[in-house]
Amino acid sequence: MAAGEFDLIATYFTHRYPTRGDVDTGVGDDGAVLQVPANSELVVVTDTLVEGVHFDHYTPARAIGHKAVAVNLSDLAAMGAEPAWISLALTLPTFDDEWLTGFANGLREICDYYQCQLIGGDTTRGPLTITVTAHGFVPTGKALRRSGAKPGDWIYVSGALGDAGLALAGMQQRQKITPDYQRRLNERLFFPAPRVALGQSLRGIASSAIDVSDGLLADLRHILTASQVGARIDVDELPLSLALTESLSEADAFRYALTSGEDFELLFTVPEAQRGVFDTVIAHAAQKPVCIGRVTNDAGAIQLLYAGEPWSFPADAAYGFDHFQQPTAESET
Amino acid sequence: MAAGEFDLIATYFTHRYPTRGDVDTGVGDDGAVLQVPANSELVVVTDTLVEGVHFDHYTPARAIGHKAVAVNLSDLAAMGAEPAWISLALTLPTFDDEWLTGFANGLREICDYYQCQLIGGDTTRGPLTITVTAHGFVPTGKALRRSGAKPGDWIYVSGALGDAGLALAGMQQRQKITPDYQRRLNERLFFPAPRVALGQSLRGIASSAIDVSDGLLADLRHILTASQVGARIDVDELPLSLALTESLSEADAFRYALTSGEDFELLFTVPEAQRGVFDTVIAHAAQKPVCIGRVTNDAGAIQLLYAGEPWSFPADAAYGFDHFQQPTAESET
The missing domain is CATH 3.30.1330.10 (PurM-like, N-terminal domain)
Structure with a gap:
């Protein structure tokens, strides 16, 4: 040709x-x-x-x-x-x-x-x-899956949440952000860094894993459903960037971190017995995963805590991003 | 969810x-x-x-x-x-x-x-x-490729050519076809049968292979380019369906068989030394591949013959289907 x-x-x-x-x-x-x-x-x-x-x-x-x-x-x-x-x-x-x-x-x-x-x-x-x-x-046999989380396992996330969602909100004028912060946030939206090395180092250590593409709560739910467990999340432990905390109220910062997608951090669970090995593995990591909660036996339930007290999630928040969640105007049938 | x-x-x-x-x-x-x-x-x-x-x-x-x-x-x-x-x-x-x-x-x-x-x-x-x-x-090592054809190898096609292209032309009113033939041709356009069993039986026998998706000549050219050889095609040996020959003049039938795509037949070459093994392998096949020509050493050249005499291809025919072959009106730059 x-x-x-x-x-x-x-x-x-x-x-x-x-x-x-x-x-x-x-x-x-x-x-x-x-x-x-x-x-x-x-x-x-x-x-x-x-x-x-x-x-x-x-x-x-x-x-x-x-x-x-x-x-x-x-x-x-x-x-x-x-x-x-x-x-x-x-x-x-x-x-x-x-x-x-x-x-x-x-x-x-x-x-x-x-x-x-x-x-x-x-x-x-x-x-x-x-x-x-x-x-x-x-x-062979070492793939991480969504289905292995057990009550008592610790819940980790590999890095700051909400940045990509806030970048998008800023560009669409839904949120006011300074040009400097917008630039930093855009870098996370446009050039996400897949946690490839971390994922491989979690083999044999993490009991379950998923990447945060639809939002922390939506993706956590996939783990909870597949593993038939529940979770407790300490919202005050969520890793947040300066660009996010400086641009938003605390409640809005939690809302972005919990529900906006596209951050492509890893969300995973580590059994208590593996925690020592895990700490050793990540000791020299440039960016350390953060423990944000624990797996519970209350299947399907997510409990949000702030300083150890129940935290009420804003009622109007969207739980993640799903292309086919709602019928739309252009639907034919 | x-x-x-x-x-x-x-x-x-x-x-x-x-x-x-x-x-x-x-x-x-x-x-x-x-x-x-x-x-x-x-x-x-x-x-x-x-x-x-x-x-x-x-x-x-x-x-x-x-x-x-x-x-x-x-x-x-x-x-x-x-x-x-x-x-x-x-x-x-x-x-x-x-x-x-x-x-x-x-x-x-x-x-x-x-x-x-x-x-x-x-x-x-x-x-x-x-x-x-x-x-x-x-x-391991047995995959068929486009690059192994040698001068003297025989060129085969696994079944009738041009049917899918004619089906499309009929539906688009570019060609007049009886309803009965249109139905038969549509079956080939809508439900093409991949030649899966034949492909596997050609391992160790065929010297090159490709599937006819863009048209016989266009796909033959891929083999010729990859193998740095030429080809002689006997147009009167091309396998044609009754629906095609009854709907078209002989010249148009050859034109569809040579240039229209989407038939998903296999086009392949068999060395002289493998021809006996090949004949044995296909002896009991429900649909026998047809020998339509021979590989030549005239690199890149395709010679078309009819009853052994040079056959002139209609000047206006398109050589296969290529989405980006020509700039179009909506091109931005």
Whole structure:
């Protein structure tokens, strides 16, 4: 082919990308041919970003490229997996060299950092939609799951919550934020850092794990449902950034930290018996996970405490982000 | 979660689906945890279907579900791989129970037939777009590729060409077709049969392979480019359906067979030395591949013959289907 779809992949998505020894055939055939290491299981995750839903005209193309990979690596991290390969399905309304260059740079930079190889994909014409499928490895039997939390386990989160949600609120003029704080918050919304190293270090230590994509309470509920347990959360222990605490009242800060999504921190539980090992593992981590509560045997219930006293959650708050939670005006049936 | 995205997957895409012993964790966690058999390589393929590009309002939802998987299994077949698992990224403009039921049925039926397990995915709100990533296995070193064709190898195609393209032309009123033929042709457009068993039987026999998605000539060119060879095609040997030959002039029949896409037959090359083994392997096949030409050493050149004489291809014909081949009116830059 002299031009078109095939050259688009060759032009933007193969040059200066990392290559790995376990890829026998990558981009350019009907499929990729790959080697999974012995004594390992394969972990596969998929996430889609849609224009107008997950990003908008104000989102830099480089950020979209970064985020399309980051959200998937965050899922791999939540499984304790080591990232290896990604496939990219890219639907584009137009051919736009500047956008494609920015997007490809964002994608390449994060692939490079985590030594992930782009092994194939599909480019089609249509409304801007990006689906990445990421592949990683875990030693057989060592994957982290949502289902292993037990009453008495300690609940941890890997870093500050609410920043991405507040960044979005600021850009949409729903919240007043100083330009300096807006810049810092945007960095978290546009270039989330998947907790890849932490996820792998939690193998054999954490009893359950998930990444915070829909909001702390919504994602905690997934763990509680899968594990058939409850939780007590100390809201005054929630890790919050200066940009967040300086921009909001305390109650609003808790509301963002508890309910806004897209922070891509890891939420996980550690049994009392593993706490010593865990402390040793994270002793030299640049960013230490914070203990925010404990698993209870009151299945499905989340108890919020402030300084040890029950804390009442604002009545109008949304519990996480769900694309299909409510019927909308455009619904046909 | 009481409702929404999570229940949508649970409601439509887990009930009565096949399950496999090599899936440790499927739908319902951050990722799937999977076992690849020893001495096998993993083959990964991805294809996207976009409304208005790959299907339209006249396409039954069940056909879209079938096709989203079939086009991917066809890529696995072209690699000689045995299908195992699929991920589904589904972007939907509205919640439409009737459409979702039809789509999920089509998806389930083909997964069931090939014992493929749905291992995960993502549902988002947005313009109707479906990306499937399919995973399969080949014995290590046995994957079929585009790059192994050698001068003197025989060129085969697995079945009739042009039917899907003609079906589309008929529905779009670009070609006059009797209702009975239209029905038969639609079956090929809407419910293509990936040549999964044939692909696996070609391991160690075929020197190259590809599936015909963009049109015979376009896909043949991929083999010629990857293998640095040329080809001679006997147009009078092209397998054609009765519906096609009865609906078109001979020249138009060849034009559809050579240039229209979406038939998802396998196109492959067999060395002279493997022809005896190949004939034995296909002796009892329900549908026999047809020899349509031979590989030449005239790199990149395709020579078309009719009864052994050069055949001139209509000058206005399009060489396959490429979403980004030409700048369009809506191009921004």
